Amino acid sequence: MNRALLALLLMTVLPVSSAAQTNPASMAARGWRQQHERAIVEEFMALLAIPNISRDSVNIQRNAESIRDALIKRGVAARLISRPGANPLVFGEIRTPGAPRTIGFYAHYDGQPLDPKEWATPPFTPTLRNKVISAGGEAIGGASASARCARRWICLSRRT
Numbered sequence: 001m002n003r004a005l006l007a008l009l010l011m012t013v014l015p016v017s018s019a020a021q022t023n024p025a026s027m028a029a030r031g032w033r034q035q036h037e038r039a040i041v042e043e044f045m046a047l048l049a050i051p052n053i054s055r056d057s058v059n060i061q062r063n064a065e066s067i068r069d070a071l072i073k074r075g076v077a078a079r080l081i082s083r084p085g086a087n088p089l090v091f092g093e094i095r096t097p098g099a100p101r102t103i104g105f106y107a108h109y110d111g112q113p114l115d116p117k118e119w120a121t122p123p124f125t126p127t128l129r130n131k132v133i134s135a136g137g138e139a140i141g142g143a144s145a146s147a148r149c150a151r152r153w154i155c156l157s158r159r160t
Helices: 008-013 017-020 023-046 057-073 144-150
Strands: 076-080 088-093
Touching: 017 023, 023 057, 057 076, 057 088
Parallel strands: none
Antiparallel strands: 076 088
């Protein structure tokens, strides 16, 4: 899955190490994530539902705007940088006076053409599963499906 925010979203749902179990900041972050895990997964699924084929300029623009808006929602100064004939670039920045380092994240959100026959479910139709497809994972649904999935893993349909 080539999407901006993928790393950030995955970091919010992956289990933390045992050393972080007693760290107050880690405990606060975990508590926030647990309270919001359904919304986190639903927002991620909404992003994944936007086709991201590089030459599909309309949907690539939708992807870029969605990513920009997600950054802004989280307090990041974000904007789109556009050039004629090119897909937009999403640029976000958090300025921190006195910070000794700069951290950069890169995410590729304009993908290559795909073959729907290589997918277990239709592309751009995120599907929560009870485990990975290669281990016989079956689609799950219902009101608590996204929360159940978020607690353990992101289990979206991928290539077969």
